[in-house]
Amino acid sequence: MFVLLLSLCSQVVAADKETLQLEYVASNAKIVDVINNPSILWQTTDDKVLNLGYSNLSYWVRTSLNIDEKEGPYLLEIAYPVLDQLDVYMLQEGNIFVHQQLGDKQPFVDRPFAHEHFIIPLPNGTHGKVALYIKVRSSSALQLPVVLWTNHDFLINDQVFRIVMGIYFGLMGIMAAYNVLLYFTIRESTLFYYVLYVICLALFSACLSGFAFRYLWPNSLWWNDQAILFFLISSVLTGTYFVMTLLEIGISDKWLYLGCRLILGLGLVLLFSSVFFDYAVMIKLTIAYAVSACIWGVFCRILRLAGKSRLATFYSIAWSSVLIGGIILALNKLDLISQTWFTENALLIGTAIEVACLSIAIGEKLNT
Incomplete structure (x- = not known):
């Protein structure tokens, strides 16, 4: 009964979430250098979830978000709770309007959203094309399932x-x-x-x-x-x-x-x-x-x-x-x-x- 319920629930959830296609590169550079360096060779992955296994390197990951203000507000979820260090940036027209430092190396109370996963609420009124950059480093398996939710779908x-x-x-x-x-x-x-x-x-x-x-x-x-x-x-x-x-x-x-x-x-x-x-x-x-x-x-x-x-x-x-x-x-x-x-x-x-x-x-x- 447990296995059947788990399978059914996974199918219900899978229908509502938007898993983002990610690009990544191994680098310890700062956000300014990453944004302004067109020579960086970004790699893409065919999998729905970026999985880099166990690695001692720091990685930059990027993607684009298309925000429809009428459907919002939105939440960004990184659904892997044992990542050590995350620096999350959101940009519009080259300007950073969201920056969050997350990871299980920080006290739980410091999170902007009290949840087992890493959740970042997008500011009210956000719309249009948003560039998302994430710098990640972890001693655990380096997996990055990034999902964009509306508040309604996330609660369900x-x-x-x-x-x-x-x-x-x-x-x-x-x-x-x-x-x-x-x-x-x-x-x-x-x-x-x-x-x-x-x-x-x-x-x-x-x-x-x-x-x-x-x-x-x-x-x-x-x-x-x-x-x-x-x-x-x-x-x-x-x-x-x-x-x-x-x-x-x-x-x-x-x-x-x-x-x-x-x-x-x-x-x-x-x-x-x-x-x-x-x-x-x-x-x-x-x-x-x-x-x-x-x-x-x-x-x-x-x-x-x-x-x-x-x-x-x-x-x-x-x-x-x-x-x-x-x-x-x-x-x-x-x-x-x-x-x-x-x-x-x-x-x-x-x-x-x-x-x-x-x-x-x-x-x-x-x-x-």
Whole structure:
């Protein structure tokens, strides 16, 4: 039901938004130099969303806006909440009339519009052709989905977005709450690790979607970066403990046990190292680590659940869903596949399916 609703909502929203065609160039120049230098070789992209992967460079991005005053007022949305630094300029007849500094390196309260994404209201009375220039630099994946909305269409889109995310976080919260109550009743360690795993996954998703920065730590800039690494690594660690208890992997299962211990050890090293090393380096290592751990979880199922049909079925669906979703999201961030609605939300879909199937798998184990 969650996946069907998410798909339906995406189709409704896609009909109303105007995604802008962007040109870009790698440069650290000032706005005056960029505007007045006709020799700059701007590159165009065929994708609807500019995706430059992980890069240490600064980029200038430009496009043109055609503003119909009768349809306004308008909002400009940059729908990727983990960008570090954004300088947004709007010009008419060569004169700058809007300049906003944005990014998750600034306190949330400094934003001109309180929202998880970066929103810039256009001044009332703006009409005609407007030149848009954006200077962007980020240690996260450098993606720039730029959308021009009327206020009316934005409000409709935002309501749909919040309903979908509310259902997702509600699902995660229900699963965690139900199983923690069950744990206090029967004291089964599998339930304890499952609850920790679900909480870490939900917080990781909250970090990626910008909700955590807005509602949980709007003034903690350092932690906002670290939280993505912390909760992704913590999800792998708690997930590995969960797999070991669900599948009853003990010392007698020599190679499986050693493999799980290796994943736990590497996770602790990454968790400690993330405090001292550059985010751009650590996020690539963490993504590779998380995908490898998911593959190991599938391998453990093959060796431990042969012949246990019902538990094997639910476990396989669960782990395959999050593995596929995680790989698609990783390929998206590494600029190996285009950013679309599906690639951006693949992990949300995968984890929603996963937590439901794992809960059923726990029930099957307890029944057995």
